[in-house]
Amino acid sequence: MWRILLLTVFLTGLATPVLAQDLPWQACRGAIGPAGPVLSDCRPIRDFIDPQGRELWIRSTLGAPADTRPRVLYVGGVASSEAWFNGQRLGANGQPGATARAESPGRYQAIFPIRESAWRPGGNMVVLHLSSFHGGLHFARPMSAIGIGPYPYAQQIVPLAVTFVAAGTLLAAAFGFGAIHAMRRTGSSLILTAMAGVAALQAIVESLRTLFDYSYPLHAWRMSAIWALAAAFAILLVSYASTRFLPKARRLMTGLAIGMVGATVLLPGFDLKTVWALILGAGLAALPAAAGVRMRVPGAQPTLAWLVLFLTLALGFPEWLADLSYFLLAAGLVLPLLMVEVVRLGRDDRGREAALTRAASRPDRLTVASARGVELVPIAEILAVVGADDYVELRLVGGRSLLHAARLDGLAAQLPASFLRVHRSVIANLSQVQRLERDGDRWRLHMREGAPLPVSRSRQPALREAMDVPPPAMTAVAP
Incomplete structure (x- = not known):
């Protein structure tokens, strides 16, 4: 993780800072005359x-270049444009x-060659x-750049490549x-x-301006998406840290994150909104991480170190946070967590195998395998087994129930003779039965507790024989 984070600082110095030379501009009153633009009442901007x-209408004056390299007028921003030179x-x-x-409407970026x-x-x-x-939206600084420079101008290849690598890494982690x-x-x-997916999607959206020459009205949607994705990552980061290190305060911290991060929409400028959404998310996530360090929760110390480094780089180099370093920092968080999760799952599987081995010597208990692990359930406490697709539901004494990763047919062969299949989707524990009762044209098997179980007609004879109950023609059933 530290190598990735140090790479962020190194790559910051490799990116090209500008695309073209900025010019001093004047705003004028203008109109198109027979010989070109006619300007008057010009004042400095x-x-x-x-x-x-x-x-x-704007104008600027500049000297001739010292070399013969081709020059272009570069115009980038939320505007349609028309250009004249001399x-x-x-x-x-x-x-x-x-x-x-x-x-x-024109494109967000335009290049006008100068002969x-x-x-x-x-x-x-x-x-x-x-x-x-x-x-669509009012931007604090609608024009990203207007200037004249050599062509072809220096591309931001390195940051774009790093962003793509980070996006691929985040997608793999997701x-x-x-x-x-x-x-x-x-x-x-x-x-x-969700965190890895949101960060990867933001990296893709962030790169659209370099990859696609889109119409300028779409820029508002792109910038809104970048802020929304950054805000979602920040809220998820707080939710993860709270769930992992301070679960009792998870709802409080998540609600606080939604309120504070959501309030960044009121800030001027989308870059400012995005940067502060990430900073607030990292700052709030540091609180439960610090509590985890204090309580010695495993994983809290490296998480807190990552958050502190995130905040240090964000506050020290805010101009690079939304464009580059954020994606590297996000990858530096989720990749180690993925490796830790894989190792933990391996340990859980070995523990489950050991529990299954121990359970084989306990015939009075049923080994219940679920998404949360393995539990040994006393067979005498099972009221009924109800089929639920690829799982079965174990209804237990005391109103408790468990989902067991097994098929009903296979489980019927494992249970002792006191269990009888009374319906195509129900196995009942006959030692827990109270009575068999008619309900209209159907029959219900009432247990000592819980809801009655359905009984199919084809299985009534076997059930009556096991309960030693005469057939309906020979006895009256209690209403």
């Missing part, structure tokens, strides 16, 4: 470019307009026409925990299945 719910139209991404009806002949020795003017009427849950039906394995 001191904060950020925001075309949401309006039509926006009065020459570079192209359009969708079609910006003054209203939603006039606008045709080498278009550059001038002195100043060069870039003009952008933007609008955003189909974003499958492993799902298989464990199918065999053992434990609550912790189900939670870990």
Whole structure:
């Protein structure tokens, strides 16, 4: 686990920080004239470019490049765009307009090539026409990047590859925990299945911007999904830690996590929402883990160490949490837990085999195998055995019942002669019978406690003979 976590810090320094050179921009009043854009009343943009719910004209001036490498204008954000360079139209991404009806939504990312002949020795003017009427949600910073840079620009290959590896690892862990849950039906394995699956799905959604050139209105759905998945992981993390180390406070901690993590939806900016959802989840999960360390619960100490490291990296490098380090940290948690669970299941199986061996020498008891383990049940305490698909239900004295992983036919051969099959799905313990009674055109076998059992017509003669009861024509049955 420590190798994976240290790899997170190392890979943080390998990623490409920017795709293109940012430019100082001015917002203007603009219109398209015969010779290109006509701008007036230009003022510097001191904060950020925001075309949401309006039509926006912006311009910037830059010098000529020092080399002859091809250059492009890179525009990424929630907007349709149209670009000019020194009065020459570079192209359009969708079609910006003054209203939603006039606008045709473009892609979230667009690249406009700049011909080498278009550059001038002195100043060069870039003009952008933007609008955003189909974003769906209001973004705190709608434009991720607008700038000019070399082409092809440096791709973020290493972070993307690492994210894919982490996603594959998390999917494999989800499958492993799902298989464990199918065999053992434990609550912790189900939670870990969901945690690994949610983290893997978020890694896939996070990579969509690099892999697919989607339309900008879909960006709101993508960012909403990223926050929702991060919030789900955070809540599941708290639920797992509480279930594992402080079960008495599980409902309280899970409810607290739902409230606090859910409140991050009110924060500005989806990156901030996502980062704080994960930070709050890890912080709340650290409380039951710390309690487990105090009570010396096995596994609490490494879990707490992982959570502390998670919080340290999240608070120290928040800009990398949602994009890269979170997926590595999630994989670093679920993989060791999967290995521990596999080892524990092996020990449980060996213990079950030993219990079955010991039970073979106890003919007065029935060895009941279920998802939770093995229990030796005194045969005298069994009222009836009722078939339930591939399982049987053992109805016991005192109102208790157990599910036994056995078939009714096989179990009938194991039980002593005091047990008789009275229905195709029922075996009754005759030593616990009170009476046989008519119920309309049907018969019911009343036991010393519990609900009466159905009796089929074909099995009535054998039952009457075993109970030493005359047939109906010879005796009256009590109403």
